[in-house]
Amino acid sequence: MTSATAGNARPPQGQPWDDLLQAWRELDVRDGWRAEIDGGKIHEVPPPHAHHNHIAAKVQRALYPTLPEDLEIYQTLGVHIAPLGKLYIPALVVAPGELIASASPDRTDPVDAAEALLIVEITSQGNAKDDRTKKLWAYAHVPVPVYLLIDRFDEHGPTSTLFTKPHHGAYQHAERVPFGQQVRLPVPFDLKLDTAPFPH
Incomplete structure (x- = not known):
């Protein structure tokens, strides 16, 4: 999956974040596509491969039994x-349900x-580098407490890497396992996620 820059979606050079965000809100994105902002530009990202969706569904199903009542799992939720x-629009975001329920009905705004307590990104062939570098860096700076990177295109074979303990813009701990092994998510999830069912 590769991204295409939205030609008319970049505000004049030097315009503030609010202008870029407004352009994102007004963008007419093709069905199934997503729009993300990075590097001062809006990028349209095509629909993911079926394997991407299957993995997202498996992770979501595994998370639900351990999830506290006040948390929900969201797909296609913009996070800024x-x-x-x-x-970005991650594969999955775990966030308080009350936060999403209280969102304005009149505007499409990212949260x-x-x-987020957990963000899951699943690489596609055209965006794997961004998930491994730009998004890893950005999520650590927020900081998002837990970032799960499911990388179907790792050069050493498909892997899942769990990044935790963000501090000063970097994750202090990373656990990387090949598909087929389990990765342990910390509380509040307290889950051994089995990666064996992930297609690659």
């Missing part, structure tokens, strides 16, 4: 890191990534 000028 305004100080860094970034807005502050600082509200």
Whole structure:
């Protein structure tokens, strides 16, 4: 999956974040596509491969039994890191349900990534590098407490890496396992996620 820059979605050079966010709100995105903001531009991202969706569904199903009542799992939820000028739409976001329920019915606004307890990104062939570098860096700076990177295109074979303990813009702990092994998510999830069912 590769991204295409939205040609008319970039405000004049030097315009503040609010202008870029307004352009994102007004963008007419094709069905199934997503729009993300990075590097001062809005990028349209095409629909993911079926394997991506299957993995997201498996992770979501595994999370539900351990999830506290006040938390929910969201797909296609925009999260912004305004100080860094970034807005992403992860595969999955775990955040307080009350936060989403109280969102304005009149505007499509992303939520502050600082509200997320867990963000899951699943690489596609065209965006794997961004998930491993730009998004890892951005989520650590928020900081998002737990970032799970499911990388179907790792050069050493498909892997899942759990990043935890963010401090001063970097995750202090990373646990990387190949598909087929379990990765342990910390509380409040307290879950051994089995990666064996993940297609690759």
